[in-house]
Amino acid sequence: xxxxxxxxxxxxxxxxxxxxxxxxxxxxxxxxxxxxxxxxxxxxxxxxxxxxxxxxxxxxxxxxxxxxxxxxxxxxxxxxxxxxxxxxxxxxxxxxxxxxxxxxxxxxxxxxxxxxxxxxxxxxxxxxxxxxxxxxxxxxxxxxxxxxxxxxxxxxxxxxxxxxxxxxxxxxxxxxxxxxxxxxxxxxxxxxxxxxxxxxxxxxxxxxxxxxxxxxxxxxxxxxxxxxxxxxxxxxxxxxxxxxxxxxxxxxxxxxxxxxxxxxxxxxxxxxxxxxxxxxxxxxxxxxxxxxxxxxxxxxxxxxxxxxxxxxxxxxxxxxxxxxxxxxxxxxxxxxxxxxxxxxxxxxxxxxxxxxxxxxxxxxxxxxxxxxxxxxxxxxxxxxxxxxxxxxxxxxxxxxxxxxxxxxxxxxxxxxxxxxxxxxxxxxxxxxxxxxxxxxxxxxxxxxxxxxxxxxxxxxxxxxxxxxxxxxxxxxxxxxxxxxxxxxxxxxxxxxxxxxxxxxxxxxxxxxxxxxxxxxxxxxxxxxxxxxxxxxxxxxxxx
Ligand code: C2O
Ligand code: CU
Ligand code: CU
Numbered sequence: 001x002x003x004x005x006x007x008x009x010x011x012x013x014x015x016x017x018x019x020x021x022x023x024x025x026x027x028x029x030x031x032x033x034x035x036x037x038x039x040x041x042x043x044x045x046x047x048x049x050x051x052x053x054x055x056x057x058x059x060x061x062x063x064x065x066x067x068x069x070x071x072x073x074x075x076x077x078x079x080x081x082x083x084x085x086x087x088x089x090x091x092x093x094x095x096x097x098x099x100x101x102x103x104x105x106x107x108x109x110x111x112x113x114x115x116x117x118x119x120x121x122x123x124x125x126x127x128x129x130x131x132x133x134x135x136x137x138x139x140x141x142x143x144x145x146x147x148x149x150x151x152x153x154x155x156x157x158x159x160x161x162x163x164x165x166x167x168x169x170x171x172x173x174x175x176x177x178x179x180x181x182x183x184x185x186x187x188x189x190x191x192x193x194x195x196x197x198x199x200x201x202x203x204x205x206x207x208x209x210x211x212x213x214x215x216x217x218x219x220x221x222x223x224x225x226x227x228x229x230x231x232x233x234x235x236x237x238x239x240x241x242x243x244x245x246x247x248x249x250x251x252x253x254x255x256x257x258x259x260x261x262x263x264x265x266x267x268x269x270x271x272x273x274x275x276x277x278x279x280x281x282x283x284x285x286x287x288x289x290x291x292x293x294x295x296x297x298x299x300x301x302x303x304x305x306x307x308x309x310x311x312x313x314x315x316x317x318x319x320x321x322x323x324x325x326x327x328x329x330x331x332x333x334x335x336x337x338x339x340x341x342x343x344x345x346x347x348x349x350x351x352x353x354x355x356x357x358x359x360x361x362x363x364x365x366x367x368x369x370x371x372x373x374x375x376x377x378x379x380x381x382x383x384x385x386x387x388x389x390x391x392x393x394x395x396x397x398x399x400x401x402x403x404x405x406x407x408x409x410x411x412x413x414x415x416x417x418x419x420x421x422x423x424x425x426x427x428x429x430x431x432x433x434x435x436x437x438x439x440x441x442x443x444x445x446x447x448x449x450x451x452x453x454x455x456x457x458x459x460x461x462x463x464x465x466x467x468x469x470x471x472x473x474x475x476x477x478x479x480x481x482x483x484x485x486x487x488x489x490x491x492x493x494x495x496x497x498x499x500x501x502x503x504x505x506x507x508x509x510x511x512x513x514x515x516x517x518x519x520x521x522x523x524x525x526x527x528x529x530x531x532x533x534x535x536x537x538x539x540x541x542x543x
Contacts, residue, residue, distance in 0.1 A: 118176065
C-alpha cells in the first residue's frame with residue numbers, strides 16, 4: 001500500500017468526515033468512482049428496500065452494550081417477509097424469490113467508506129459491490145438486479161477496499177435466502193422449522209467492546225476470537241420440537257474454519273451448499289465449513305427426550321499452521337500458539353438445541369432434492385485451456401497469480417470471454433517446497449526451532465472465493481498426504497454448487513465455472529478476510 005493510501009485509510013478510520021478523503025491528493029481510483037446514485041426508471045422492482053450501514057450499540061454480553069456497525073433495513077415494496085430483523089448485531093435476513101427484481105437503496109451512515117456485496121448472487125459488475133464503488137458517509141448507492149440464483153442460502157457483507165475484515169468483524173453482514181418453485185415442491189421444513197445459524201468468532205475487551213487483532217504475524221493467520229457467536233448472540237440455546245428442521249449455516253467468521261459435528265455422534269445430513277440444494281442428501285460424520293461457505297442441514301430431532309440437549313460443536317483437526325516456533329522477537333523459545341485461547345483446529349461448542357416439545361408428526365427427508373446440471377469437461381468452451389489461480393507467498397503476504405490486489409488490474413490469464421465455461425486450477429505455486437517468490441523470510445526469522453515463518457505461512461489454508469456465477473468442483477488432489485489432512489478430508493461437500501472452496505496446504509483443486517451474461521471486473525480472492533485485505537485478491541476481466 002502506498003504511503004498516501006495508507007494515510008488515507010488511517011484518516012478515514014479516525015475521522016467522522018469520510019467524504020473529505022476525496023479531496024486528498026494522489027488517490028488514484030477514488031477520483032474515478034462511478035457510483036450508481038439514482039434508480040433506473042425502466043427497472044420495475046418487485047421488491048424495493050432501504051439498507052443502512054450504521055453505528056449501533058447492541059447488548060451481546062452481560063453488562064455494557066457493544067459498539068458495532070450494523071445493517072438495518074426497511075421494506076418499501078414487496079412481500080412483507082422480504083426483510084426479517086434478527087436480535088443481535090447482524091443485518092436483517094433478506095428473503096428473495098428467484099426471478100424477483102430487487103432494488104436496494106444502500107445508505108452509508110458510518111464514518112468509513114463502505115460498499116456492499118451480495119455474496120453468491122449472479123449480478124452485473126455495477127451491482128456486485130466491487131470496492132471501486134465504495135461510498136462515503138451520507139452517500140447512497142442504488143442496486144438493481146434480478147434474482148437469478150437457485151433456491152439457497154447466500155449472504156451480504158461489506159467489501160470495502162482494505163477494510164472488509166474490520167467492517168465485517170464489526171458487524172456488517174447478513175443472510176440472504178432465495179426460494180424457487182423447484183424447492184417449494186419439496187416441502188422442506190419452513191417457518192419455525194427453518195433456522196438460520198450464522199457462526200462467527202469474536203474477542204471482547206473487559207468493557208464488552210470488540211477487540212481486533214494486532215500485528216502482522218497475527219494478520220497472516222487471520223483473526224481468531226475466543227468467543228463464538230451464533231446469529232450475533234453468545235451461548236445461544238435453541239428450543240426445538242421432536243421433528244425435522246432445516247438449518248441454514250453460514251460461516252461468517254473472518255478466518256476461523258469449523259469442523260461441524262453433533263456431540264452425540266449423530267452424522268450430519270447435508271442438503272445444500274453455497275449455491276443451492278444438492279441433487280440428493282449426503283451424510284457425513286462431520287463437515288468442514290470455511291469462511292464464507294454455507295451448508296444446509298436436515299436435522300431430525302424425532303425420538304429425543306424432552307429437556308434433552310444436543311450441541312453442534314467444532315471438532316478438533318490438524319494441519320492448519322497455528323503454531324510458530326522460535327520467531328525472532330515473538331516466540332518465547334518454545335513455539336507460540338496463534339489465536340489466543342482458541343487456536344484454529346481446537347474443539348469447542350457452537351450452539352445448543354434443547355428439546356422442549358413432543359410432536360407426533362414430522363416430514364421425512366426426500367431422497368431426491370433438485371435437478372442439477374452436472375458440468376464436465378465436455379462443457380468446456382476451450383477444453384485445452386486452464387485458467388490458473390496460483391497461491392504464492394512474497395515477503396509477509398499472500399498473492400494470487402503472483403500479484404497482489406490493484407483496483408482495476410488484471411493479467412492476460414485473468415481475461416475471460418463472456419458466455420463461456422472455464423476450467424480453473426487452484427494450486428500452490430512452488431508447492432510445499434517454498435515458492436519461487438517464497439524466499440526471504442524463512443532464515444532470518446525461523447531461529448531454527450518450530451516451524452518458522454515460512455513453514456507457518458505454507459501451512460495456512462485458503463478459502464478461495466470467486467464472484468459471479470457458482471461453480472462445480474471437478475477434482476481435489478492432495479499432493480502431500482498426511483495424517484493432519486486425514487482429520488479434515490471427509491468433511492468437504494464437493495457435489496453441489498459452490499462459490500467458495502477451501503484449499504488446504506498441499507492441495508490442488510480443479511473447478512468448472514460458467515461466466516455468463518455479464519462483462520466487467522469480477523473479483524476472486526481469499527475469503528480469509530485478513531488475507532483479502534492484505535491483497536490476496538484479483539480481478540477477472542470478463543469481456
Ligand atoms: Cu464474500 Cu468478495 O466476497
Ligand atoms: Cu462474493
Ligand atoms: Cu488466504
